[in-house]
Amino acid sequence: MFGKGIRLFTVFGFEIKVDPSWLIIAGLVVWSLAVGFFPHYLEGLRPVDYWKLAVVGAFGLFFSILFHEFWHSWVARRLGMQIKGITLFVFGGVAEMQEEPKSPQNEFWIAIAGPLASLFLALVFYLVYQMGLNTELGQGVTSVFMYLALINVILAVFNLIPAFPMDGGRILRAVLWKVKKDQRWATRIASNFGAAFGLVLIGLGLLNMLTGNLVGGVWYVLIGMFIRFAAKTSYQRMVFKSALEGETIRGLMKKPVTVSGALSLQELVEDYVYKYHHKMFPVLDGQEVQGCITTRQVGTVDRTNWPKILVSEVMKRCSSENAVHPDEDVTQVLAKMNSTGQSRMMVVEHDRLVGIVSLKDILGYLTARMELDGDRGLE
Structure with a gap:
């Protein structure tokens, strides 16, 4: 509040x-x-x-x-x-x-x-x-x-x-x-x-x-x-x-768009950010999750250095701040998004990336549920 x-x-x-x-x-x-x-x-x-x-x-x-x-x-x-x-x-x-x-x-x-x-x-x-x-x-x-x-x-x-x-x-x-x-x-x-x-x-x-x-x-x-x-x-x-109530991330997560840590920041921006318009991308090495890269992190690097710096050099490692479990309660994930300021999170199970969940997806689900329930809020 x-x-x-x-x-x-x-x-x-x-x-x-x-x-x-x-x-x-x-x-x-x-x-x-x-x-x-x-x-x-x-x-x-x-x-x-x-x-x-x-x-x-x-x-x-x-x-x-x-x-x-x-x-x-x-x-x-x-x-x-x-x-x-x-x-x-x-x-x-x-x-x-x-x-x-x-x-x-x-x-x-x-x-x-x-x-x-x-x-x-x-x-x-x-x-x-x-x-x-x-x-x-x-x-x-x-x-x-x-x-x-x-x-x-x-x-x-x-x-x-x-x-x-x-x-x-x-x-x-x-x-x-x-x-x-x-x-x-x-x-x-x-x-x-x-x-x-x-x-x-x-x-x-x-x-x-x-x-x-x-x-x-x-x-x-x-x-x-x-x-x-x-x-x-x-x-x-x-x-x-x-x-x-009772909803978990497993039912809301979507297939993620992932990137390689070997990409340059220039390639990341041109081939992924401008194409998919996401603010965060999971970084994989084969099937293993290495971390994630955000547009905010890229923005801290001088634009002239983007072609020379790799995603792996800037990315943030996986932690409880940017990754959630598929069986985690949606309300807990919302609270985590609120406290960390992140609108997209990786869904990781047994060190494998199984999906991505965004605030937009959760709010879209809520809107649909409210319309189906016929709840228009207060007059």
Whole structure:
């Protein structure tokens, strides 16, 4: 969903990253607190003091979102799921789960963990705020705790709206899944709620812009568009999962176009790249797989040297990054393509090249399955 992001630290085995887009929301939060929230509740302070409180409040929001996502991740890991880490981005945070929950019960507990954590944090901040009113803590400090208590309640309540893939939408999916024993159907219903809620936010945003609240309106529209997009892609992933369940590469692989390591790069380009338009070619020595050569690798060599340099001198040796087994699950191969950035992979069995599989072939199969199943996605 996101790029690599900026790695900050690791907590209990969870890698914490910040997407560059988070800087946008961080800046807006600091600005809105410094010129709006704190001056409204605390009159008479110097402008620099408002900005200091705003920075502290922004760090508190950072911690609150991280705390919310941490409990999603911790519960998921306790239930046996693999969690890559937590990434903060412009619209909040996301626990990067490597797989879907295997039961509605697991889905429910993972989804509810975040809002419960936010409500707990809201209670803690509120108690500190109340204690601060009866002590010598400055008004500035207590106002920060009041803001953090309020923002955590908002985080919990907003996330409980039954709009997939938000927490409330995941709870809705868990309930529907439990009732009908059909995860795909439950995902479709919950995703439709999410897409509809996205439209509502977009409508509210346009209304706000028409009434003069341009900045607030734009944010409503952006969040609505994001939720709508996330709902549609979440359902699409479920359709893909259903279509690919039990499928192996053996049924999708095609006969490969191979080259010899004795070819020059010039011959490779003229006789193979321009003819077949592939980005990767397996390199064979007789029947034995030596490796593969890609157009990107050829592109790193000065064009004037192509006639003098052999494919065998530039090719990349076989590894788990560029070769798969014919009985490997299609979803695993897709994940491998995503992580390595490769769209074509060799299919190797007992050190023999038995086929080639491409992202284009897999997507073509998925499209055909969806048309045959009559699934047109969300409206």
